[in-house]
Amino acid sequence: MKRVRAGQTDQRGLWIALFGPDGAGKSAVIDRLQQDLRNEFSGVVRFHFRPHFRLCASGGAPVTNPHGQKPRGVILSALKLVYWLVDCWCGYVFAVVPMRRRGRLVVFDRYYPDVLVDPVRYRLPPHTVRLAAALARIAPRPDLCILLDAPAEVVQQRKREISPSELQRQRSAYWKLFQTLNPTLAVNASPPLGVVADDVRSVVTALLIDSHLQRHLILADF
Numbered sequence: 001m002k003r004v005r006a007g008q009t010d011q012r013g014l015w016i017a018l019f020g021p022d023g024a025g026k027s028a029v030i031d032r033l034q035q036d037l038r039n040e041f042s043g044v045v046r047f048h049f050r051p052h053f054r055l056c057a058s059g060g061a062p063v064t065n066p067h068g069q070k071p072r073g074v075i076l077s078a079l080k081l082v083y084w085l086v087d088c089w090c091g092y093v094f095a096v097v098p099m100r101r102r103g104r105l106v107v108f109d110r111y112y113p114d115v116l117v118d119p120v121r122y123r124l125p126p127h128t129v130r131l132a133a134a135l136a137r138i139a140p141r142p143d144l145c146i147l148l149d150a151p152a153e154v155v156q157q158r159k160r161e162i163s164p165s166e167l168q169r170q171r172s173a174y175w176k177l178f179q180t181l182n183p184t185l186a187v188n189a190s191p192p193l194g195v196v197a198d199d200v201r202s203v204v205t206a207l208l209i210d211s212h213l214q215r216h217l218i219l220a221d222f
Helices: 026-036 074-101 112-116 126-137 152-158 164-178 193-209
Strands: 002-006 014-019 043-049 104-111 144-149 184-188 216-220
Touching: 014 026, 014 074, 014 164, 014 193, 026 043, 026 104, 026 193, 043 074, 074 104, 074 112, 074 126, 104 112, 112 126, 112 164, 144 164, 144 193, 152 164, 164 184, 184 193
Parallel strands: 014 104, 014 144, 043 104, 144 184
Antiparallel strands: 002 184, 002 216
16 A cells, blocks of 8 residues: 545535556546546536636647657747746636636646656756746645556557656656645556546545545555
């Protein structure tokens, strides 16, 4: 058993963010949550990476070659990072908070701190990583950050967009990132995705039931 941290929530609704490499099962888990938790919340709202405030919130076409584009320049990348942070705060204040108050489940497929794990995906040059880390620390925090973790060989069987060595690097980077986030939960993503989705759903349901507790621990089997 691995002990992970969970924190306080004070609304009927919840905001969660799922992290993990391509192939970990984030999309499949979110699809199941949207279907299975319709009766537990007044609605389930899905975002990709950031709120896209005042824009279409869909994530667009699936990413099939996450490392296929060259990094942007340093200045443009810095401006992008600031713009994404502003979008996160505007979306949080004017979209996420009202949705939680209305009893909705807000789910992010990746979220701002993900840039620290895979800067190449976000076309960030190495010189902007320190700025990205500083900005990630002041982004709004979800009620719960969930890491879908599995060995590289398991993830490779589902998607092959990234090499095994890069998947292993990302796995280590996600664990390092999750030491800085709070509250967090790590879920074993090696079983069939239906089982993984059931595990995540159970945790979300428990958080909903215990939403007025000051602090509690969640245990995830590995």
